[in-house]
Amino acid sequence: MDKRYTRRDFLKIAGTGSALAGATALGCSPAGNKNTVSDAPAGEMTxxxxxxxxxxxxxxxxxxxxxxxxxxxxxxxxxxxxxxxxxxxxxxxxxxxxxxxxxxxxxxxxxxxxxxxxxxxxxxxxxxxxxxxxxxxxxxxxxxxxxxxxxxxxxxxxxxxxxxxxxxxxxxxxxxxxxxxxxxxxxxxxxxxxxxxxxxxxxxxxxxxxxxxxxxxxxxxxxxxxxxxxxxxxxxxxxxxxxxxxxxxxxxxxxxxxxxxxxxxxxxxxxxxxxxxxxxxxxxxxxxxxxxxxxxxxxxxxxxxxxxxxxxxxxxxxxxxxxxxxxxxxxxxxxxxxxxxxxxxxTYPTIPCNDCKYCMPCPYGIDIPAILLHYNKCVNEGKVANSRESENYRKARRAYLVSYDRAVPALRQADHCTGCGQCNDHCPQSIDIPHELHKIDRYIENLRQDTL
Amino acid sequence: MLKKLRVAIAAIFFICITLLFLDFTHAWLGWMVKIQFIPAVLALNLAVIVLLVLLTLVFGRVYCSVICPLGIFQDIVSWVNGKRGKKQKNRFSYSPAESWLRYTFLAIFIVALAAGIGSLAALLDPYASYGRIASNLFAPLWQLGNNFLAWIAERVDSYAFYSTDVWLKSLPTFIIAVVTFIIIAVLAWRGGRTYCNTVCPVGTVLGFLSRFAMFRPVINADNCRSCSLCSRGCKASCIDYKNHSIDYSRCVDCMDCIDTCKDGAISYRFAYGKKKAAAGPSAPKAPETGAGEKETGASRRTFIASAVMAASAATLKAQEMKLDGGLAEIQDKKIPDRQTRIVPAGALGISHFAQHCTACQLCVSVCPSQVLRPSTSLLNLMQPEMSYERGYCRPECTKCSDVCPAGAISPVTVEEKSSIQIGHAVVIRENCIVERDGVSCGNCARHCPSGAISMVSLEGERKFKHGRELRIPVVNVERCIGCGACENLCPARPFSAIYVEGHQLHKTI
Structure with a gap:
């Protein structure tokens, strides 16, 4: 018997509840009693x-x-x-x-x-x-x-x-x-x-x-x-x-x-x-x-x-x-x-890629924006080490290599870039894409060989 | 007590060796496979051989009970069957030795080794058989379990686990592993150590020695009431209770009978002294036999169950990841038809490798670059060889040479490896995208660790395209070490424009 109207009841109660909450949000709500930040206002666009x-x-x-x-x-x-x-x-x-x-x-x-x-x-x-x-x-x-x-x-x-x-x-x-x-x-x-x-x-x-x-x-x-x-x-x-x-x-x-x-x-x-x-x-x-x-x-x-x-x-x-x-x-x-x-x-050496994907698809299957964005993410999170002597080298190395494989499938990674340069004509940010990819590839190779 | 000790040591060996095949490739576990009998023989590792012979001459065939992973595997299967009830536990009976069969298999094994038919010998090596089972059947489950954890780790932004590819490295070897698994499991389920005492060449050789062992289980005829309990519980079927005798060539010193005998008539003692010498120290009763074994069995089972569940989830996710719409499709690479196969640095050459390899698949299991896989050619069946369509032999890795127990791949350092020539690269100009598509490339030269590839100008009219100078790769074979970076990273698909031919004899450049 209960089952028959629990759902409806629940909705009703929830409805009244939110109406009340809305009322208090609009009215003079006591401190600490506001249950949500209001939605974007309609009709006030500049x-x-x-x-x-x-x-x-x-x-x-x-x-x-x-x-x-x-x-x-x-x-x-x-x-x-x-x-x-x-x-x-x-x-x-x-x-x-x-x-x-x-x-x-x-x-x-x-x-x-x-x-x-x-x-x-x-x-x-x-x-x-x-x-x-x-x-x-x-x-x-x-x-x-x-x-x-x-x-x-x-x-x-x-x-x-x-x-x-x-x-x-x-x-x-x-x-x-x-x-x-x-x-x-x-x-x-x-x-x-x-x-x-x-x-x-x-x-x-x-x-x-x-x-x-x-x-x-x-x-x-x-x-x-x-x-x-x-x-x-x-x-x-x-x-x-x-x-x-x-x-x-x-x-x-x-x-x-x-x-x-x-x-x-x-x-x-x-x-x-x-x-x-x-x-x-x-x-x-x-x-x-x-x-x-x-x-x-x-x-x-x-x-x-x-x-x-x-x-x-x-x-x-x-x-x-x-x-x-x-x-x-x-x-x-x-x-x-x-x-x-x-x-x-x-001061952060990020690559100015805006993920517009104009360079894609690369005829050789490279996922260019994914590689560059992953690099930028690591730069911003401090996961790019300068040398083996860096304080966080071990951690940064593992984080970079594991997250790289997660972000970009192996066959679409920077080491497959042929350097043909067909992408460069399309980049509105005038990034020298093969140059950046080869740089990232060298960095990764140094991490893998532990020779940074 | 002795039985508990046996079970404990066996459990350690079995788990560690299995882990070695699964993914714990730490060098400090490597010694456990280096003391395996056949690998030691193939590696001409005299110290180990002498040690094992002495061990057998002193204590009997304990090797078969605690060191050999295939032996322990059979014990586990047999024990599981015995757990089903008294009748199953005491399903054995004495049978005379099948000496004729045993020596025939030993002869075949020796002839195969001498004639250089490595894969036939490898079929009979118990350690290698277990290796194939572990790497073909257990490792994929383990990896799928790992991938499941990696899937979770990715979602909680942890780098503790990362995903690995699970792939069928060679169908024939996989089939052989499955068949071996079934045969061994069925034999062990029914008759305990049947395989060890009729087929296994190591069992035959050690059995011959253990007849003269100093310590062995002995039946004291005075105490024996001929109840037959020991015979019915003997998985090696070697106790003749009627005559109070034990066939020591088949006894693997499992110590089960010592506990089984209710009259304390069997004791493990010095065999050349007086008969009554060891009346006192007969082993006390052990009420909870094989408790440790039970636990490992249970956890293994749950692990496999969870791994299978994980497997389905992991594969679903992997497919989702691979289908990426805005990207050009990538054809799979095909394996070129190499005239000479490639074997890893440290193998010295094709024939040395073939003579020493026991095809245990340990190197295949530990190769992180998916380069090593079992050969499918009839002559070298199951013996590993290299191919570069999934990865290349990374300059910083020496894992296969670190773990090889048989001396087929002798240990090399990273520095040594960088100058060992295992093959050389060959350019197929028709495939090269520079010639084919008129674009500039050079990925092979860029990734060559030994600087053996140069990019040279194309002659004649084709020299320039769209204002760019086109250059094609040439290989200085004197500097090339055959690592396959060029072949793997070549953009030409399905066949690379540059591939590696193996060398009969490796050399240092």
């Missing part, structure tokens, strides 16, 4: 206005490059559509209205999956951005095909924002070849006139020369927006041949071009920081996450239209929504504090 057409864009934009994955019946990696729907619904509810994808993201699955989730909402309630990602074949036919295919994939008749994808990789010459020699830039400008593209811009990684050249075309093309990599490390300490973000941003500001920010968190490198760096940030603001510092930094400049984050997990989405609901801009003292933090982090 918006920026696009000076060109008045679009009200949420400061948090959704990067659709890191959707959660699952396996289909045949064991292939596919996007976990149900979870994506949940993420998008939450984001929409909390005011996120900018979604950025590309035909090449997530092994080519991102556009469709993003569209499935977004098309459950009114088309006018969000801004859609995708790109002309003609990296491997930039003939006019192929580029056209890619452009048309995006409409098909996303079941829409216009794009709010359309980008020439990652100019600068390959230098000015390749920029010309990909968009001007084949007439694609002219074509896209016509499409803009026709209203199928509401804003035309480009995303940039690479050398200053190409950036300057692209901006010099502003009078002719009129860039409605430009997407740049900006975060508190790259502001003054861009890695490789990349350009410092303070230069990129100031050049855009001069011309009044709104900036869309990518890599605000460096693929998680600014949230997975060494413990004492994390302590330093958390001590300064115990109520905010480590990541919130990076997002506040990226959102502070007023010329920033939106800050893209590839949020794979709900907790990341919630945290970022909180940070921007509303944004509390950084003051000068806090900016100085982050600059100090950046310098502190520079």
């Amino acid at each position: 918006y920026r206005t696009n000076p060109g057409n008045g679009d009200k864009v949420s400061l948090l934009g959704y990067g659709c490059m890191r959707w959660p994955m699952t396996k289909d019946e045949e064991g292939r990696d596919v996007i976990d559509q149900e979870t994506v729907n949940g993420l998008v619904d939450y984001a929409m509810e909390h005011g996120v209205n900018y979604y950025d994808t590309s035909p090449v993201y997530v092994q080519g699955q991102s556009e469709k999956a993003s569209a499935i989730a977004l098309n459950r909402h009114p088309r006018k309630s969000y801004y859609l951005a995708t790109k002309l990602s003609n990296f491997s074949n930039w003939s006019r036919e192929n580029s056209m095909l890619m452009y048309r295919k995006s409409f098909e994939n996303m079941e829409t008749d216009y794009f709010d924002y359309y980008l020439l994808h990652s100019i600068g990789n390959g230098g000015t010459k390749m920029f010309e070849e990909r968009y001007f020699d084949n007439g694609m830039a002219d074509f896209l400008m016509k499409e803009r006139e026709a209203g199928r593209i509401r804003n035309l811009g480009f995303s940039f990684h690479g050398t200053q020369e190409t950036f300057d050249y692209a901006l010099s075309l502003h009078d002719k093309v009129h860039w409605d927006f430009v997407q740049i990599q900006l975060n508190y490390v790259d502001w003054k300490h861009a890695s490789g041949r990349n350009v410092n973000a303070d230069y990129l941003y100031s050049e855009l500001e001069k011309r009044g071009i709104p900036a869309v920010i990518m890599e605000p968190l460096l693929g998680g490198r600014l949230s997975k920081v060494p413990q004492h760096v994390a302590d330093r940030l958390l001590e300064r603001n115990p109520d905010g996450s480590v990541a919130s510092w990076a997002f506040r930094f990226a959102g502070t400049p007023s010329g920033v239209l939106t800050v893209l984050s590839g949020m794979t997990y709900m907790e990341h989405l919630i945290d970022n929504v909180k940070t921007y609901s509303p944004l509390v801009p950084l003051n000068q003292e806090e900016l100085d504090f982050l600059e100090e933090t950046a310098q502190l982090m520079m």
